[in-house]
Amino acid sequence: MADRPPPPAANPPANFVRAIPEGDSRQRLVCNDCGFINYENPKVVVGAVVREGGRILMCRRAINPRQGFWTLPAGYLELNETTADGARREAWEEARAKIEIDGLLAVYSIPRxxxxxVIYRARFAEPGIEPGPESLEVGMFRWGEIPWDEIAFPSVRWALDHYREIGETPHFAARSNPPGELGNF
Incomplete structure (x- = not known):
């Protein structure tokens, strides 16, 4: 999962200034020439807890942040992509895994x-995994084998715990941040 703050906005183009538009309460980038407002919005991360035979797919990160630590296959949503399509793409990019999504596991807010x-529960659509370009290695882990001391991000632990809570239940409500976890870690 991506655990880095969005980069600060580059110096705005010469005709943009930071201002509070009429009827708004926050500073925005506003074009001095035409009044266009360039809204800066949160990034959406998509991923999945992919399981098979009591084991969960995990990827050891080949990139920063948290290079060398274990995560679920997940990453930033692309433009013109559904969240489910993004989760399938991330599983392919990171673990060369073709997955079938069978439910929305959780939606976590990380305001910091x-x-x-957006994390899904999924299973393999086809057999086979191997590291993609963003993974040093990939593996299937039983619950007691998960490298808990090497988990990349708190939200990976949340997703694993939420998956364990619902297991293979066919119908369940999507989870959110655990009590007391406001995503400000």
């Missing part, structure tokens, strides 16, 4: 990073 994370 300006992120919303």
């Amino acid at each position: 990073l300006s992120q919303v994370q």
Whole structure:
């Protein structure tokens, strides 16, 4: 999962200034020439808890942040992509896994990073995994084998715990941040 704050806005183009538009309460980038407002919005992260035979797919990160730590296959949603399509794409990019999504597991708010994370529960659509370009290695772990001391991000632990809570229940309500976890870690 992505755990980095969005980069600060680059110096705005010469005709943009930071101002509070009429009827708004926050500073925005506003074009001095035409009044266009360039809204800066949170990033959406998509991913999945992919399971098979009592084991969960995890990826050891080949990139920063948290290079060398374990995560679920997840990353930023692309433009013109559904959240489910993004989760399938991330599983392919990180673990060369083709997955079938069978439910929305959780939606996490991480305001410190300006992120919303949408995590699905999924299973393999086809057999086979191997590291993609963003993974050093991938593996299937039983609950007791998960490298808990090497988990990349708190929200990975949340998703794993939420998956364990619902297991293979066919119908369940999507989870959110655990009590007391406001995503300000």
